Amino acid sequence: EVQLLESGGGLVQPGGSLRLSCAASRFTFSSYAMSWVRQAPGKGLEWVSAISGSGRSTYYADSVKGRFTISRDNSKNMLYLQMNSLRVEDTAVYYCAKESTNWPEDRLDPWGQGTLVIVSS
Amino acid sequence: QSALTQPASVSGSPGQSITISCTGTSSDVGSYDLVSWYQQHPGKAPKLMIYEVTKRPSGVSNRFSGSKSGNTASLTISGLQAEDEADYYCCSYAGSPTYFFGTGTKVTVL
Numbered sequence: 001e002v003q004l005l006e007s008g009g010g011l012v013q014p015g016g017s018l019r020l021s022c023a024a025s026r027f028t029f030s031s032y033a034m035s036w037v038r039q040a041p042g043k044g045l046e047w048v049s050a051i052s053g054s055g056r057s058t059y060y061a062d063s064v065k066g067r068f069t070i071s072r073d074n075s076k077n078m079l080y081l082q083m084n085s086l087r088v089e090d091t092a093v094y095y096c097a098k099e100s101t102n103w104p105e106d107r108l109d110p111w112g113q114g115t116l117v118i119v120s121s
Numbered sequence: 122q123s124a125l126t127q128p129a130s131v132s133g134s135p136g137q138s139i140t141i142s143c144t145g146t147s148s149d150v151g152s153y154d155l156v157s158w159y160q161q162h163p164g165k166a167p168k169l170m171i172y173e174v175t176k177r178p179s180g181v182s183n184r185f186s187g188s189k190s191g192n193t194a195s196l197t198i199s200g201l202q203a204e205d206e207a208d209y210y211c212c213s214y215a216g217s218p219t220y221f222f223g224t225g226t227k228v229t230v231l
Binding site for chain 1: 155157220225
């Protein structure tokens, strides 16, 4: 069974930085695109970013473009999200999710358990 | 671009059928047969229930079905059960690539 385990969340001040990690196991990691999706407290889901299986192509929601950077280390089966210039509105549970192919376009399955990021002074 | 539109809540009695709508635009739902639906119980991660408009992943009950007409996709839950009480989100590929999620629907089993 595919496993995804996020880490790195926590409390950070506005303007600060945080790096999220997602450890993947039990599938050929480099063959699949990956995405980050977030959910603000009591709110709906928002797609944040995606990366192709090779890592050469990256994509971002307008709300995080220029502030967040998605990356992956296929040798370690790890996905990352570097978050800079954090804002209060970035407060959310961040989920990593596996795509169905090498390209992000179809479905997200499965999802990790999420990691909570709180941006507050 | 904004989120896809779903009703805030839908309810039904055990055994009944309910349908959740998901309205987008000609740039997302209307352009791609890449609509998926996710179930989320409180405090849990979302779970894929339907993908590519009508397909069910292995292990998902056949009580769940999906459809699409124009810019609106729908999820139908037949034979409603207590365990179906959860939040449901639609999601559509929108090119670039990018995804748009729906606003979410809370399903209540009366």
